[in-house]
Amino acid sequence: MEQLSFFDGGGQAPKLPSELMDYRPGFFTRDESDDLMQRLKATIQWKQETIQMYGRLLNTPRLTAWYGDNSKTYAFSGKKYDPYPWTPELLLIKQRVDEAAGITFNSVLLNDYRNGNDSVAWHADDEPELGLNPIIASVSFGQVRRFDVRHKQNHKLKYSVELEHGSLLIMKGDLQHNWEHQVPKSTKAIKERINLTFRVIS
């Protein structure tokens, strides 16, 4: 097993541990990625969800959408979702991702980070219907954003990767069990990013 590195915030980000994450930049070509980003922006039924926090109703800081096989409902942040049926764009992406991961995914959660103010807070995708140590395949289009991973018991154990336009990140091992991840806000004026996380829901 590889030695875990401490991330000091400066210098080079450590190499990603291959038992947790497999990062493939350029999984989709630039032309494919430009085209898919535009099509997803136009065709996905994006929604601004709300979350109950500290007794207040807050807007989720990004737009989301849930697609997949119609029998697979998904409970997320205390709500139940019925997925929309697969679209041609999603099936095209899913086919490539299924092949790369060697898995037939049955659902996808989409996130639209409209600008640097949109983000996802520290969490793990550890809902029971995903099973123990699930494989989740994450596809990114548009603005490069930083994806941080930290160990739940030791926040100094931390990795970061810049998720590029057209990239694939396969999350595996105990990443959803012993680690958590985030996409932090950015104070810079940055563009839109769309992320898709393909999952197997039981």
Ligand SMILES: O=C(O)CCC(=O)C(=O)O
């Ligand atoms: O946008 C990303 O790269 C991660 C999204 C994520 O963690 C999630 O939807 O559960």
Ligand SMILES: [Fe+2]
């Ligand atoms: Fe996640």
